[in-house]
Amino acid sequence: MSSVDNVANQTVHAAPKFSFLGLFFQADFVVQTVMVLLLLASVWSWAIIFNKTISLKAIKFRMNRFENEFWSGASLDKLFRQVKNKQDHPLAIIFSAAIDEWNTRNTKNIGSDSSLRASAKERIHQAMQVAANKALDNIEKNLNFLATVGSSAPFIGLFGTVWGIMVSFQSIAVSKNTSLAVVAPGIAEALLATALGLAAAIPAVIFYNKFASEVNRISNKVDAFSMELSSMISRELDNQ
Numbered sequence: 001m002s003s004v005d006n007v008a009n010q011t012v013h014a015a016p017k018f019s020f021l022g023l024f025f026q027a028d029f030v031v032q033t034v035m036v037l038l039l040l041a042s043v044w045s046w047a048i049i050f051n052k053t054i055s056l057k058a059i060k061f062r063m064n065r066f067e068n069e070f071w072s073g074a075s076l077d078k079l080f081r082q083v084k085n086k087q088d089h090p091l092a093i094i095f096s097a098a099i100d101e102w103n104t105r106n107t108k109n110i111g112s113d114s115s116l117r118a119s120a121k122e123r124i125h126q127a128m129q130v131a132a133n134k135a136l137d138n139i140e141k142n143l144n145f146l147a148t149v150g151s152s153a154p155f156i157g158l159f160g161t162v163w164g165i166m167v168s169f170q171s172i173a174v175s176k177n178t179s180l181a182v183v184a185p186g187i188a189e190a191l192l193a194t195a196l197g198l199a200a201a202i203p204a205v206i207f208y209n210k211f212a213s214e215v216n217r218i219s220n221k222v223d224a225f226s227m228e229l230s231s232m233i234s235r236e237l238d239n240q
Contacts (some may be wrong), residue, residue: 024104026189028167034193036161041149048142049207056214059139062089063221070095090135090222097131098124098229106193117237124233128226136219143211150205164190 035094066089069079080099083092083202 028164030187031160031164031167031185031193034163035196038153038157038193038196038200041153042104042196044205045146045149045200045204045207047094048146049203052142052207052211054066056139056211056218059089059218060214063091063218064096066091067225082180090132090139090218091225093135094128094131094226095229097127102233103156117191120237121230121234125230132226136222136232137214139218140215143208146204146208146211149199150208151203153197153201154194155197157194157200160193160197164193165226235238 055240066083069082070091071083076099080096084096087093104119165187
Protein backbone atom coordinates (compact mmCIF):
# COMPACT_ATOMS: atom_id res chain seq x y z
CA MET A 1 0.00 0.00 0.00
CA SER A 2 1.42 3.41 -0.94
CA SER A 3 2.11 6.19 1.53
CA VAL A 4 -0.65 8.24 -0.09
CA ASP A 5 -3.15 5.46 0.64
CA ASN A 6 -1.95 5.26 4.24
CA VAL A 7 -2.46 8.99 4.69
CA ALA A 8 -5.94 8.71 3.15
CA ASN A 9 -6.89 5.86 5.46
CA GLN A 10 -5.62 7.75 8.50
CA THR A 11 -7.63 10.76 7.43
CA VAL A 12 -10.80 8.68 7.11
CA HIS A 13 -10.30 7.08 10.53
CA ALA A 14 -9.52 10.44 12.13
CA ALA A 15 -12.48 12.18 10.53
CA PRO A 16 -15.08 13.31 13.06
CA LYS A 17 -18.43 11.52 13.13
CA PHE A 18 -21.31 13.78 12.10
CA SER A 19 -24.11 11.48 13.22
CA PHE A 20 -26.25 12.58 16.14
CA LEU A 21 -24.53 10.26 18.61
CA GLY A 22 -21.13 11.08 17.15
CA LEU A 23 -21.67 14.81 17.60
CA PHE A 24 -23.06 14.26 21.09
CA PHE A 25 -20.11 12.23 22.35
CA GLN A 26 -17.59 14.60 20.75
CA ALA A 27 -19.24 17.67 22.26
CA ASP A 28 -18.01 19.64 25.24
CA PHE A 29 -19.53 18.68 28.62
CA VAL A 30 -21.54 21.90 28.78
CA VAL A 31 -22.98 21.33 25.30
CA GLN A 32 -23.76 17.71 26.21
CA THR A 33 -25.63 18.92 29.31
CA VAL A 34 -27.64 21.35 27.21
CA MET A 35 -28.52 18.60 24.72
CA VAL A 36 -29.63 16.21 27.47
CA LEU A 37 -31.81 18.89 29.08
CA LEU A 38 -33.44 19.72 25.76
CA LEU A 39 -34.04 16.05 24.94
CA LEU A 40 -35.65 15.48 28.35
CA ALA A 41 -37.80 18.60 27.91
CA SER A 42 -38.87 17.42 24.46
CA VAL A 43 -39.77 13.92 25.68
CA TRP A 44 -41.76 15.29 28.63
CA SER A 45 -43.48 17.82 26.36
CA TRP A 46 -44.62 15.09 23.98
CA ALA A 47 -45.86 13.02 26.92
CA ILE A 48 -47.97 15.99 28.05
CA ILE A 49 -49.17 16.59 24.48
CA PHE A 50 -50.40 13.01 24.03
CA ASN A 51 -51.99 12.97 27.49
CA LYS A 52 -53.78 16.30 27.00
CA THR A 53 -54.97 15.40 23.52
CA ILE A 54 -56.66 12.26 24.84
CA SER A 55 -57.96 13.74 28.10
CA LEU A 56 -59.41 16.91 26.56
CA LYS A 57 -61.18 14.90 23.87
CA ALA A 58 -62.69 12.64 26.56
CA ILE A 59 -63.73 15.61 28.72
CA LYS A 60 -65.48 17.37 25.84
CA PHE A 61 -67.33 14.18 24.94
CA ARG A 62 -68.50 13.66 28.54
CA MET A 63 -69.55 17.30 28.88
CA ASN A 64 -71.65 17.14 25.72
CA ARG A 65 -73.28 13.91 26.87
CA PHE A 66 -74.02 15.41 30.31
CA GLU A 67 -75.53 18.54 28.78
CA ASN A 68 -77.82 16.45 26.62
CA GLU A 69 -79.02 14.56 29.70
CA PHE A 70 -79.33 17.73 31.77
CA TRP A 71 -81.44 19.58 29.21
CA SER A 72 -83.52 16.52 28.33
CA GLY A 73 -85.81 17.26 31.26
CA ALA A 74 -84.59 14.37 33.41
CA SER A 75 -84.99 14.61 37.17
CA LEU A 76 -82.12 16.51 38.78
CA ASP A 77 -82.11 14.09 41.70
CA LYS A 78 -81.76 11.17 39.31
CA LEU A 79 -79.00 12.93 37.41
CA PHE A 80 -77.27 13.74 40.69
CA ARG A 81 -77.28 10.08 41.71
CA GLN A 82 -75.74 9.18 38.36
CA VAL A 83 -72.85 11.64 38.51
CA LYS A 84 -72.22 11.88 42.25
CA ASN A 85 -69.64 9.09 42.30
CA LYS A 86 -68.37 9.70 38.77
CA GLN A 87 -67.30 13.31 38.57
CA ASP A 88 -65.01 13.01 35.56
CA HIS A 89 -65.67 16.36 33.89
CA PRO A 90 -66.20 19.98 35.07
CA LEU A 91 -69.98 20.12 34.57
CA ALA A 92 -70.56 17.03 36.71
CA ILE A 93 -68.28 18.45 39.41
CA ILE A 94 -70.12 21.79 39.45
CA PHE A 95 -73.53 20.15 39.36
CA SER A 96 -72.64 17.82 42.25
CA ALA A 97 -71.23 20.70 44.32
CA ALA A 98 -74.40 22.76 43.79
CA ILE A 99 -76.77 19.91 44.65
CA ASP A 100 -74.68 18.94 47.68
CA GLU A 101 -74.93 22.48 48.98
CA TRP A 102 -78.61 22.60 48.04
CA ASN A 103 -79.27 19.52 50.17
CA THR A 104 -77.37 20.75 53.24
CA ARG A 105 -78.63 22.83 56.13
CA ASN A 106 -82.27 22.32 55.12
CA THR A 107 -81.90 24.64 52.15
CA LYS A 108 -85.11 23.26 50.66
CA ASN A 109 -87.07 24.24 53.77
CA ILE A 110 -86.10 27.85 54.32
CA GLY A 111 -89.66 29.07 53.91
CA SER A 112 -90.29 32.70 52.98
CA ASP A 113 -87.31 34.19 54.83
CA SER A 114 -85.62 36.36 52.20
CA SER A 115 -82.35 36.58 54.13
CA LEU A 116 -82.14 32.78 54.33
CA ARG A 117 -82.86 32.52 50.61
CA ALA A 118 -80.14 35.03 49.82
CA SER A 119 -77.70 33.19 52.07
CA ALA A 120 -78.55 29.87 50.43
CA LYS A 121 -78.07 31.32 46.96
CA GLU A 122 -74.70 32.75 47.96
CA ARG A 123 -73.52 29.46 49.46
CA ILE A 124 -74.56 27.53 46.36
CA HIS A 125 -72.89 30.07 44.07
CA GLN A 126 -69.65 29.91 46.07
CA ALA A 127 -69.70 26.11 46.08
CA MET A 128 -70.10 26.10 42.30
CA GLN A 129 -67.34 28.67 41.85
CA VAL A 130 -64.88 26.73 43.99
CA ALA A 131 -65.72 23.49 42.17
CA ALA A 132 -65.30 25.19 38.77
CA ASN A 133 -61.91 26.64 39.72
CA LYS A 134 -60.63 23.29 40.94
CA ALA A 135 -61.88 21.48 37.85
CA LEU A 136 -60.31 24.00 35.46
CA ASP A 137 -57.04 24.03 37.40
CA ASN A 138 -56.86 20.27 37.01
CA ILE A 139 -57.49 20.53 33.26
CA GLU A 140 -54.79 23.19 32.89
CA LYS A 141 -52.25 21.10 34.80
CA ASN A 142 -48.85 20.84 33.02
CA LEU A 143 -49.76 23.44 30.38
CA ASN A 144 -47.37 25.88 32.04
CA PHE A 145 -44.56 23.41 31.35
CA LEU A 146 -45.32 23.57 27.63
CA ALA A 147 -45.31 27.35 27.79
CA THR A 148 -41.98 27.34 29.63
CA VAL A 149 -40.38 24.95 27.13
CA GLY A 150 -41.74 26.94 24.22
CA SER A 151 -40.29 30.20 25.50
CA SER A 152 -36.99 29.01 27.00
CA ALA A 153 -35.81 26.05 24.89
CA PRO A 154 -34.53 28.19 21.97
CA PHE A 155 -32.44 30.28 24.36
CA ILE A 156 -31.06 27.20 26.10
CA GLY A 157 -30.13 25.80 22.70
CA LEU A 158 -28.59 29.15 21.76
CA PHE A 159 -26.49 29.04 24.91
CA GLY A 160 -25.17 25.63 23.85
CA THR A 161 -24.44 27.02 20.39
CA VAL A 162 -22.52 30.00 21.73
CA TRP A 163 -20.56 27.80 24.09
CA GLY A 164 -19.71 25.30 21.33
CA ILE A 165 -18.54 28.04 18.96
CA MET A 166 -16.45 29.56 21.74
CA VAL A 167 -14.77 26.18 22.30
CA SER A 168 -14.18 25.89 18.55
CA PHE A 169 -12.38 29.23 18.45
CA GLN A 170 -10.30 28.15 21.39
CA SER A 171 -9.30 25.08 19.36
CA ILE A 172 -8.15 27.40 16.56
CA ALA A 173 -6.07 29.38 19.02
CA VAL A 174 -4.47 26.26 20.50
CA SER A 175 -3.78 24.50 17.19
CA LYS A 176 -2.92 27.72 15.34
CA ASN A 177 -4.73 26.20 12.38
CA THR A 178 -7.49 28.14 10.68
CA SER A 179 -8.60 25.19 8.56
CA LEU A 180 -12.33 24.59 8.47
CA ALA A 181 -11.70 20.95 9.40
CA VAL A 182 -10.52 22.11 12.83
CA VAL A 183 -13.65 24.05 13.72
CA ALA A 184 -16.26 22.12 11.73
CA PRO A 185 -16.98 19.49 14.43
CA GLY A 186 -17.40 22.11 17.15
CA ILE A 187 -19.64 24.24 14.99
CA ALA A 188 -21.73 21.19 14.04
CA GLU A 189 -22.13 20.29 17.73
CA ALA A 190 -23.09 23.87 18.52
CA LEU A 191 -25.69 24.02 15.76
CA LEU A 192 -27.11 20.68 16.93
CA ALA A 193 -27.85 22.30 20.30
CA THR A 194 -29.80 25.04 18.54
CA ALA A 195 -31.67 22.46 16.46
CA LEU A 196 -32.64 20.53 19.58
CA GLY A 197 -33.84 23.74 21.21
CA LEU A 198 -36.09 24.51 18.27
CA ALA A 199 -37.27 20.88 18.06
CA ALA A 200 -38.37 21.10 21.69
CA ALA A 201 -39.86 24.60 21.47
CA ILE A 202 -41.90 24.44 18.25
CA PRO A 203 -44.26 21.57 19.22
CA ALA A 204 -44.57 22.98 22.74
CA VAL A 205 -45.70 26.38 21.43
CA ILE A 206 -48.09 24.93 18.83
CA PHE A 207 -49.82 22.55 21.21
CA TYR A 208 -49.84 25.02 24.11
CA ASN A 209 -51.81 27.47 21.98
CA LYS A 210 -54.11 24.67 20.81
CA PHE A 211 -54.77 23.40 24.35
CA ALA A 212 -55.16 26.92 25.75
CA SER A 213 -57.85 27.60 23.16
CA GLU A 214 -59.68 24.37 24.02
CA VAL A 215 -59.45 25.08 27.75
CA ASN A 216 -60.85 28.55 27.12
CA ARG A 217 -63.84 27.06 25.29
CA ILE A 218 -64.38 24.60 28.14
CA SER A 219 -64.18 27.49 30.63
CA ASN A 220 -66.81 29.44 28.68
CA LYS A 221 -69.09 26.40 28.65
CA VAL A 222 -68.54 25.96 32.40
CA ASP A 223 -69.44 29.61 33.05
CA ALA A 224 -72.59 29.36 30.94
CA PHE A 225 -73.69 26.16 32.67
CA SER A 226 -72.98 27.63 36.10
CA MET A 227 -75.15 30.66 35.33
CA GLU A 228 -78.00 28.50 34.03
CA LEU A 229 -77.86 26.15 37.02
CA SER A 230 -77.65 29.05 39.45
CA SER A 231 -80.71 30.64 37.84
CA MET A 232 -82.66 27.39 38.06
CA ILE A 233 -81.84 26.98 41.75
CA SER A 234 -82.65 30.64 42.46
CA ARG A 235 -86.05 30.29 40.82
CA GLU A 236 -86.71 27.15 42.84
CA LEU A 237 -85.78 28.93 46.06
CA ASP A 238 -87.94 31.95 45.19
CA ASN A 239 -90.93 29.69 44.53
CA GLN A 240 -90.78 28.08 47.96
